[in-house]
Amino acid sequence: MIRQFDKYKGIHPGIVLDRELKKRSIKQRPFALSLEEHPQTFNAIIKGKRGISTALALKIERELGLEEGTLVILQAYYDIQKIKEKESKSTPNLHILSKALFWDTDIQHIDWERQYRAVIQRVFERGNENDKNEIIRFYGAEKVSQALQKSNIRNPYTIYRSDKTTD
Structure with a gap:
């Protein structure tokens, strides 16, 4: 993964993608249509309400010239972070309780x-x-x-x- 994305570990890849699009002055809707994706789906990803699939991540990475797998790895780190947060907050260790x-x-x-x-x-x-x-x-x-x-x-x-x- 490109070193510049190391600081984004645990952040939803849609937020990183949104920053990247803004940095390049690319509008979200036309970009989604150019990838043959629904703009609503793309918007949900950008807002962090939906995960990014591997297939879509590869399309985006190719289009933007990002290293292959960057967005997928960010999605994995985000998922890991969410699971850790949920585990640490939600329940005691059920293996210990009788x-x-x-x-x-x-x-x-x-x-x-x-x-x-x-x-x-x-x-x-x-x-x-x-x-x-x-x-x-x-x-x-x-x-x-x-x-x-x-x-x-x-x-x-x-x-x-x-x-x-x-x-």
């Missing part, structure tokens, strides 16, 4: 942010130390402590046990 904790629920459909009090309460009532540590890592000790204080669990101090052993 399956029995959520036996009555489809764990894939839990809204971890909206239902955090119920999740924390369940884990601290029924979970083992690994379960508790993962929930503390995911939500943070402060949020867990606050949720436990509002629940009927008597000893919210137990969440700090693992921290105390490192003294």
Whole structure:
């Protein structure tokens, strides 16, 4: 990949393409038509609302004289970035949590942010130390402590046990 595009890793390739077209004073609609693509599809790509296919990326790269594979690689880096963001924010590590904790629920459909009090309460009532540590890592000790204080669990101090052993 051309070094000038290294700084664009994780950015949607449509945004990079838009900058490139503007830099060359090329209008979006005529360019899309010259590639035999629908202008609406092209516009969705430029705005970052749609991914760029390999076939279209090759057409664009040929037309603009870009190194082959540049836009495809940018799309791959963008997809990787989105998956990492989603994984880091959306769920705790489900491989650590005991399956029995959520036996009555489809764990894939839990809204971890909206239902955090119920999740924390369940884990601290029924979970083992690994379960508790993962929930503390995911939500943070402060949020867990606050949720436990509002629940009927008597000893919210137990969440700090693992921290105390490192003294």
